[in-house]
C-alpha cells in the first residue's frame with residue numbers, strides 16, 4: 607500500500623493482505639502446507655520454516671487483527687479459549703492472582719476455575735462495574751485484570767480506561783475480551799488496555815462457519831513473549847480457519863452497522879411490547895457512549911410472564927434459530943438459564959429464568975420483528 611491508510615474499513619480489507627508476492631493473487635492464498643523448503647541449511651525464502659511457528663495465511667490474519675485493534679502485534683489461535691490459555695500462561699506464573707468478571711464467559715470461568723487454578727493461578731471473581739470492589743480484590747500477587755464488556759448475557763458495561771488505570775497502579779496488566787463489541791465498535795488498547803482477546807468464532811468470522819481465537823498486544827516486548835508461547839504451546843489457527851476469519855473480517859464494518867441498525871429497531875419494539883418486562887441494551891449507558899461507537903447486535907430481555915413464557919418464546923420463533931453462539935449473519939435466540947448459563951444455576955452468577963438472549967443478525971429487520979412479535983404473542 608502506498609500512503610498509510612488508517613480507515614477501519616480499508617484496514618479490514620487490506621492490512622496484511624497485499625497481493626501474493628509470487629503469483630499476484632488478489633485474495634490471500636490458503637497456504638495448506640506444514641513445512642517450507644529451505645535454500646541451504648537455515649536459508650528460508652520468506653521467513654517460514656514450519657506452520658506451527660508461522661504460516662503466511664495465518665500471518666495475514668495476525669497482521670490484520672493487530673491493525674484493527676491498533677496494537678503492536680496480533681496472534682491467531684485454534685479457538686478463543688486457546689488464545690486465553692496461551693496468554694495467561696505467558697503473562698502469569700504459578701502463585702500469581704487474577705481479578706476476573708463475576709459474570710465472565712462460562713468457558714473463561716471454567717478455564718480459570720478448573721484448569722489454571724490447578725496450575726497455581728489464583729483468581730477472584732468481581733462485579734467489575736464496581737471499581738471499589740475491583741480495588742479491594744487486588745493484592746500483591748495480582749498480575750492481571752481480566753475484563754469483558756459488554757457482559758454476557760446481561761450487557762453490563764465496565765469502564766475500560768478506569769480499569770486500565772487500576773491495573774497499572776498495581777503493576778498488573780489489563781486484558782479485555784472484546785468478542786461482543788468487535789474492534790469496529792470498541793478499541794480497548796486505545797483506552798489503555800494491554801491485551802485484547804477475541805473469539806474470532808463470533809463477529810470477526812461472522813458466518814458461523816469457523817472456531818478461532820485471537821490476541822492483540824499493545825507492545826512489542828509482550829508480543830515477543832506471546833510469540834514464544836504460541837509456538838511452544840502450539841494451539842495455532844490452521845490456514846483454512848485463518849482464511850475464513852480473514853474473509854469474514856473484510857465485511858466486518860458493514861455487517862456490524864447492520865447488526866446495530868437491526869438491534870436498535872428490535873430494542874425499540876421490545877421496549878414498547880406489553881409482554882416484555884425489561885430490555886438490556888447499553889445504548890443509554892454513559893460509559894458505553896464514551897467507549898463504544900455503537901452498541902452491537904446482542905440484546906437480552908426479560909419476559910413479563912415468567913420462565914415458562916420465556917421458554918415458549920425461544921421455541922416459538924422461526925427466523926431466530928434456537929442455538930448457542932453469536933455474531934453470525936443469521937439471527938439466533940437462546941434461553942441463558944437453561945442453555946449458555948445452565949452451569950451457573952444456583953450460584954451468585956445465576957441469571958433470571960425469564961431472560962431471553964438474542965444475537966440479532968443482518969436479515970430484513972421487518973421479518974425479524976414480525977418473527978419476535980409472533981413468538982411473544
Ligand SMILES: *Cc1c(COP(=O)(O)O)cnc(C)c1O
Nearest residue numbers: 685686687711783785805807818
Ligand atoms: C465464545 C466466547 C469465548 C470463547 O471462544 P471460543 O472460540 O468458543 O473458544 C470467549 N469469550 C466470549 C465473550 C465468547 O463469546
